[in-house]
Amino acid sequence: MIDNLEYNTEREHLIIPEYGRHLQKMINYATSRETKEERNKIAKAIIDVMGNLQPHLRDVPDFQHKLWDQLFIMSDFKLDAESPYPMPSKEELQAKPGPLKYPQNHPKYRFYGNNIKTMIDVARTWEEGEMKEALTYTIANHMKKCFLNWNKDTVEDAVIFDHLFELSDGELNLKGSVEDLTDATSLMRVKKRQHTGKKSKKSNRGGRKRY
Numbered sequence: 001m002i003d004n005l006e007y008n009t010e011r012e013h014l015i016i017p018e019y020g021r022h023l024q025k026m027i028n029y030a031t032s033r034e035t036k037e038e039r040n041k042i043a044k045a046i047i048d049v050m051g052n053l054q055p056h057l058r059d060v061p062d063f064q065h066k067l068w069d070q071l072f073i074m075s076d077f078k079l080d081a082e083s084p085y086p087m088p089s090k091e092e093l094q095a096k097p098g099p100l101k102y103p104q105n106h107p108k109y110r111f112y113g114n115n116i117k118t119m120i121d122v123a124r125t126w127e128e129g130e131m132k133e134a135l136t137y138t139i140a141n142h143m144k145k146c147f148l149n150w151n152k153d154t155v156e157d158a159v160i161f162d163h164l165f166e167l168s169d170g171e172l173n174l175k176g177s178v179e180d181l182t183d184a185t186s187l188m189r190v191k192k193r194q195h196t197g198k199k200s201k202k203s204n205r206g207g208r209k210r211y
Helices: 017-032 036-052 061-074 090-094 114-125 130-151 157-167 184-205
Strands: none
Touching (some): 017 036, 017 061, 036 061
């Protein structure tokens, strides 16, 4: 009996280990059948078993497509069975992905970040009105907060307005506005409150319980 024991190191490699060895043996059995009718019947039964592992996705069309692709992949593309979806190609799956293109942005004021420039570009496309004015002030307030995170001191609203005017190519103009941005002390107070709150949670971990 001991001589008949099998070890994983001696067994064949599992292509998709998540499905287990028994399912892999079922696929190998289906591949070895002589008639296509029998292979089709067994392949559909295997798809049902694979779908039962995730019953909430079993009847979703896209998920069914994924199961059939995995079935052919686990058979090493040797299973000759009819599928309701195009059979994936081995060359396509083994092909190396192309290099990912990263945005090469070099903003003049890096402390504002790329998201600010994206927000400004969106605001430039809006029609003139209260909504665009509100968005412009929201962007300016966020720019002021970013500036304070970088500078830790204070900044005049006029500086933010000048930067906003420059970054928007003169289309978002708050120069000479009578409405002030959020006070710097208020922005820093919110950040300080959040920072001290995190510290208090850590300090309570090692403290004694009080009854």
